[in-house]
Amino acid sequence: MSYVMRTITSYTDEWGFIQAFINSVLSADTNITLETDMDELEEEFSDSSAVPAFTFNIGGMYTITFTRRAAISSGVSSYYVTSDAASDVQIEVYFRDNGQDAAAVVKRSLRYMVISNPYCINFRIAGYTYSDLRSQSQISYIGFREGTAIATGYVTNGSNILAATFYLNDENSTPVVKTNRLPYIYDEMVYDSIELIKNKTFLTSGTIVKKLNVNAFYDISKAAKDVIYTIGGKTYYSLDEHTIMEV
Numbered sequence: 001m002s003y004v005m006r007t008i009t010s011y012t013d014e015w016g017f018i019q020a021f022i023n024s025v026l027s028a029d030t031n032i033t034l035e036t037d038m039d040e041l042e043e044e045f046s047d048s049s050a051v052p053a054f055t056f057n058i059g060g061m062y063t064i065t066f067t068r069r070a071a072i073s074s075g076v077s078s079y080y081v082t083s084d085a086a087s088d089v090q091i092e093v094y095f096r097d098n099g100q101d102a103a104a105v106v107k108r109s110l111r112y113m114v115i116s117n118p119y120c121i122n123f124r125i126a127g128y129t130y131s132d133l134r135s136q137s138q139i140s141y142i143g144f145r146e147g148t149a150i151a152t153g154y155v156t157n158g159s160n161i162l163a164a165t166f167y168l169n170d171e172n173s174t175p176v177v178k179t180n181r182l183p184y185i186y187d188e189m190v191y192d193s194i195e196l197i198k199n200k201t202f203l204t205s206g207t208i209v210k211k212l213n214v215n216a217f218y219d220i221s222k223a224a225k226d227v228i229y230t231i232g233g234k235t236y237y238s239l240d241e242h243t244i245m246e247v
Contacts, residue, residue: 002116003228003237003247004028005133009109014102015045017095021110022054028114031059031121045102048073059121061085061143062152066093075099081125085141085152085167093138094127113137115237117246120144120217122161122239134226142239146212151202160225160240168202168210216246 008024010017018041026032036054044050053067062085069076069092078094095108109128114121121144124137135158142161143152153164202210223229223238228247230236236244 001118001247002029002114004115005111005113007109007111007128009107011105011107013105014100014108015042017108018045018052018054025056025112025114028112029059029116029121031116031118032114032123033057035063045072058123058141058143059116061121061145061150062141064123064125064141072102075101075104078127081139083141083154085143086139086154089139089154089156091125091139091156092127093125094129096128115239115245115247117216119146119215120245122245144212144214144217146214149210149212151212161243166202170210218244220244 006024006028008017008021010020012020019038022034022038026034033056034054035057041052041054044052049071051068051071053065055063055065057063062083064081064083066079066081069078069080077096077099078092081091081093082089093110095110096106100106111126111128111130111133113124113133116122120142122140122142124133124140126133126136126138130136130138137158139154139156140158140161141152141154142164143150145151149168149170151166151168153161153166155161155164202212219242220238221242223241223244225238225240227238228235229238229244235247237247238244
């Protein structure tokens with residue numbers, strides 16, 4: 001289980017900065033692996049015509065790819081970020097305010113956050129100008145699993161996870177479908193108590209597709225967003241006002 005929020009800053013060339021960023025992400029959670037060969041990536045940084053890209057595998061649930069904005073011959077200040085958890089979205093994260101050649105030894109920074117347990121991983125990323133990824137991430141990816149069923153989704157600009165549209169993939173029976181999770185509905189009469197609900201219901205065009213009973217990832221009757229709680233002797237992180245995960 002992980003709860004990591006880091007700013008990666010280096011005063012090296014761009015390849016040194018990318019190495020530091022990759023190594024930091026890999027050390028944040030053992031369930032995150034690199035799908036890109038580091039030796040091949042280093043060669044790309046020495047090829048003026050190459051557009052370097054590298055991909056993280058996030059716990060076998062989704063991938064995140066960082067692609068340099070332009071070829072090595074161009075001075076840039078950003079990377080494009082894409083994911084199969086958000087196939088229709090590409091964001092641009094800036095590591096400095098003006099473009100620099102890859103060989104230039106200058107200050108470069110990126111920020112990321114990982115919140116995870118064996119059943120769920122939330123990965124957030126933002127450029128160097130952002131200060132607190134608990135509320136300001138450019139994009140927040142989420143994936144959780146129950147058996148062979150995996151649900152992935154995303155939100156942007158610090159929005160609530162409940163606002164996400166999830167993609168549900170059940171290898172045994174259900175094809176990949178775009179679904180919505182029902183928000184937690186609480187009874188006003190019992191709002192002063194905290195209740196954890198495991199069931200996640202997914203809909204397509206109003207029809208229930210799947211109900212997942214996910215360990216360590218719950219709906220909650222009430223919570224403040226992005227706060228650590230202790231409930232029943234266990235530690236939880238609230239992704240939004242009605243979504244909480246064990247850490």
